[in-house]
Amino acid sequence: MDRRQLARDLTAIENGELQVDDHHGLIVAITGPPGVGKSCIVDGVLHRLAPKHNIAVLAVDPTSPLSGGALLGDRIRLSVLDDSSKSESIYVRSIATRSSSGSIPSIIKDLASHLLANNFDLVLIETVGAGQSEMRCAAVANRIIVIEGPARGDGIQAEKAGLLELADLIVVNKSDLDGAERVVNDLTISLSLTNDAPPIIRTSAITGEGLDELSDLILSVEERNSSKRARARQQLLMAHENRIIRKPAFDTILDRMSEEGLSVKDALRELDE
Numbered sequence: 458m459d460r461r462q463l464a465r466d467l468t469a470i471e472n473g474e475l476q477v478d479d480h481h482g483l484i485v486a487i488t489g490p491p492g493v494g495k496s497c498i499v500d501g502v503l504h505r506l507a508p509k510h511n512i513a514v515l516a517v518d519p520t521s522p523l524s525g526g527a528l529l530g531d532r533i534r535l536s537v538l539d540d541s542s543k544s545e546s547i548y549v550r551s552i553a554t555r556s557s558s559g560s561i562p563s564i565i566k567d568l569a570s571h572l573l574a575n576n577f578d579l580v581l582i583e584t585v586g587a588g589q590s591e592m593r594c595a596a597v598a599n600r601i602i603v604i605e606g607p608a609r610g611d612g613i614q615a616e617k618a619g620l621l622e623l624a625d626l627i628v629v630n631k632s633d634l635d636g637a638e639r640v641v642n643d644l645t646i647s648l649s650l651t652n653d654a655p656p657i658i659r660t661s662a663i664t665g666e667g668l669d670e671l672s673d674l675i676l677s678v679e680e681r682n683s684s685k686r687a688r689a690r691q692q693l694l695m696a697h698e699n700r701i702i703r704k705p706a707f708d709t710i711l712d713r714m715s716e717e718g719l720s721v722k723d724a725l726r727e728l729d730e
């Protein structure tokens with residue numbers, strides 16, 4: 458595969474200059490709070506699955522428009538890329554969530570589809586599970602793995618973010634540290650009320666515990682019914698939002714709202730016309 462052509466295609470997709478059709482295949486989102494070990498886990502998984510599998514990684518960079526793209530590409534430093542026997546079957550791309558013409562989740566969906574159509578058998582999306590837009594990035598995938606870590610005294614992060622509902626698998630990372638066991642127990646208890654609870658496994662990106670199992674599960678984990686529905690919900694909301702954003706009158710209506718005091722209600726009515 459010609460990497461330079463691929464990079465050019467992906468840039469064209471990001472810029473809205475290349476349309477792609479949905480392509481069937483495995484897209485797995487790896488999401489969780491900042492610093493929980495997502496990138497280290499992706500690295501460990503790539504070490505195990507490459508070169509047998511061709512894997513693309515889309516790292517969604519939450520760089521704010523204020524800090525610009527300075528950190529771009531730095532957030533995901535993968536040791537597996539130094540191994541030439543594996544790096545040829547891996548492709549990594551960072552996506553900045555800077556303001557862009559299109560919606561980030563739908564761009565990610567298109568990038569993933571294009572990669573699947575170009576010989577990659579797995580696309581991993583690394584995204585920080587922090588807010589609504591990140592949840593939508595994860596909902597683009599057809600499997601979602603939520604990474605948790607030892608509690609930091611503020612309860613279960615993912616639960617707060619509503620991410621557990623989307624999870625097909627929960628990974629408690631940093632099992633080498635105190636407190637990981639406690640998180641596993643807390644999660645098990647809070648999920649015991651759900652009839653289709655996701656499995657929970659423990660990993661340590663430092664000792665390697667659980668990474669073989671996780672690598673297998675990435676390829677084989679079942680889609681839960683409730684996560685399917687939660688993803689469908691996010692996707693539908695996203696599609697609806699895109700439809701409004703793409704209306705030719707959208708920008709002028711925003712101008713009129715800010716400059717002439719057009720009400721939200723009237724704006725909606727005009728958009729519907």
Ligand SMILES: Nc1nc2c(ncn2[C@@H]2O[C@H](COP(=O)(O)OP(=O)(O)OP(=O)(O)O)[C@@H](O)[C@H]2O)c(=O)[nH]1
Nearest residue numbers: 490491492493494495496497630631632661662663
């Ligand atoms: N003790 C321990 N440290 C870990 C483990 N996994 C990752 N770390 C450390 O946690 C820090 C963050 O790891 P990353 O992989 O960058 O975490 P991340 O979730 O990708 O972070 P963001 O992308 O910034 O949200 C690094 O200093 C890692 O060395 C683990 O299993 N055990």
Ligand SMILES: [Mg+2]
Nearest residue numbers: 495496532533
């Ligand atoms: Mg990371």
